Amino acid sequence: MKFVTYAENSEQLKKIHKEASSLNIDLNKLEVIVGTNSLSRFSENSFSDLMEMISLNQTLKLPLLLEWDILAQENRFKNSTEELLKLPLHEFIAIRLQDPGAVNFIKSHFPWLKIQLILENGNHNFEGLCRWSDFLGEQLDRLILSNELSREHLVKYSQSLKAKIEVLAFGRILLFYSPRLLLSPLKKSEISENLKAKNLEAYGTSEESPHSGFPLIENAHGTFMFNVKDLSLIEHINELKEMNVEAVRFDLRFDNSLIFLEKFLSHALVKDEVTLGSEIKSKHPRALIKGFYNVNKSDVLFPKLKNSRIQRFDTHYLGEVIDVERDEQITLMIKSEDLCLNIGDSIRLVTPEGKIKISFIKELKNISKENLNKVSRDEICTIPYLSGIVAKTQVYLEQKT
């Protein structure tokens, strides 16, 4: 299993090298993600900062990954490609891409450069993952999967996909990515020119949400919101190894989490420390969760979002009660294309509260109170009043004459 993490500057690159060396870790088991502020969502590196890191790595020999994970409209996309073309791409073992445009660009212009494809946004089915894998073929190094996938799916995908996979093992959970600048308008007078080049950070809390303290970042790429709790699968590293997950990512860029680097390196690549989870939990500034790793039930509430009793079920459907005048009549609109209502039929009425009444049709009239024998689609008719029936009651044919 490979250990993937980020280096935001030369000092961090040195630290990763030093700690891996002190643990006698084979450097090929490490991968270090680097970027620039024009290609990566959160990097504050200038082009020259990155060049300095690349230069430093000539001696450190860490496997470097270039991150190009911003989403960009055409004009911004062009700017990104211009910067990319200036970089010594052969210094990277692979490039990490999310925007399909970036994928197409690299596939067309640099077919020799391995791609680590970020599919963390959606891509929750085997069919799609296979198609991405087939599309990139030999150029694909790895698929980076969504943290909304449960263990059950990771097992299936790691065993069945041709491609290798990576998952986030520790770090912030990104909830929201907007290209618009949403924080700086609130602090306009206080943001100096110097700070504009840096990430603007804040925390958001809403009384309408049961959670408080959502971390927020704004930079040139837009505004990002993270979950109030961070993801931690550190207690499942062995399980992920056994599943044949190729790589686990430890995102230690925020909250001074790099202090845990040695422990995480040791835990993932040297020896499994059973108690590490509780130790990290006590020291990490925010709560840790396993997200959807055990199970993803984010669709179970859907049936409750609307009253199914006022929904139409097609079998034997006739129409809907559109008006009720107490002690006078019930007005129906026939909506069925195939069925009509005749004198002598029996109908089943299902109210929005779920009450069911059966009624025998002995009288049918139009709005002008003329007697009818039959009513068809799009026609309106009245039947005698029935207590307990209200507008929006659904009408089904119970028995035909």
Added chain:
Amino acid sequence: MTNSNWTPEILAPAGSLEKLKVSVLYGANAVYLGGQKFGLRQASDNFSAQELREGVQFAHSRGAHVYVVLNSFLHDKDLEELPEFLSLLIELQVDAVIVSDLGVITTIQKHSNLVIHLSTQASCLNIESAKLWKKMGVTRIVLGREVTIKEASLIKKETGLEIEMFVHGSMCMSFSGNCVISNYTQGRDSNRGGCAHSCRFEYSIDFQNGIPSHNEAQKKAFFMSSKDLEGIRMLSEFIEAGIDSLKVEGRNKSHYYAGTVSKVYSEAMRFYKTHGHFLSDDLFKWESELRKISHRDYTSGSLENYADETSIYNERDQEDNEYVVSGVVLEVKESDYLLIEVRSAFYPGETLEIMPFVGEILEHKIPSIQTISGTLIEKSKPGSVVKIDYMAGAEKYNLIRKKIKAMPLEAAL
């Protein structure tokens, strides 16, 4: 492509069969709708199989296209249920499906020859991205709302794909498909139709990271809420760019909304077809009509330049409406009565406005209101059906509205 007679398709939302009929009758060239699964509006009525059948027949008989949304990010178990639904769509001869997930695209291609449009949910933003999706088999791209019309024009020229852009309606503040707030805070998958609209909440923002806080450590703001898109003044640019389809957001919105936006944008297109321009006082009339439906403050979003801070809607409530929808005409008995499904109360003696499918608003002063049994009443009750006097020109499914307050200018006068 662009000549004085050519205009883009007006693509309206159809949250239910009735809304589909309203949109088509008011002039939409196409509608988009969802079945009970696979779309992004779980709370919307959506269509049963039979309603879908009727909806397609209704639209096709009036020359309108029907596109079916399958734009959820489907999980494996969802995908297993898709082929059966695809069989229905093939049988009904829907004109296209709108998809965002590559697994869904692949499944559709394995089971059908359905035309595939890429949903805005896939956030296609640039030429290279469009090229990739073309390789995957899509024929039309609904571009991300972050793309300008000029960029869209380039994408069309470079790829030859059909291009669809949003022209009106609510907007996600995030890149579409890139928000999972509901998933983690409400247990509802926003990308499978469970969005809880957390972006519309008010937040207290606590700044850190060395930014001086002055007297306010926290600022309260609806900082993630977007104004609504309105592109009525950009129609020339859309046409010049050769944008094939102009989409209106709002499957969860009312019949009145669906009817008004369909009527306004289709009237604008008819005007262009005749005159080859939009230089008319009618533009003010169209804008005025769009202000009579429920909306947040309008913005042109990123249609011209990338949306900036003026596109943030830092308020809780939508704008107070000048008009309220009073009802829908259910039946017309010539020289006798109009049967009205009441949406909001109105009173004898009031003047209602009937919106014909084409042409000027009909003002109708109603001396009396009757129940279906013929009892005279002093007030119509929302949710009931009443009879009012016949009005020549009124047709079934016409929307009826009522002015509830004066416009600021009129008030000042």
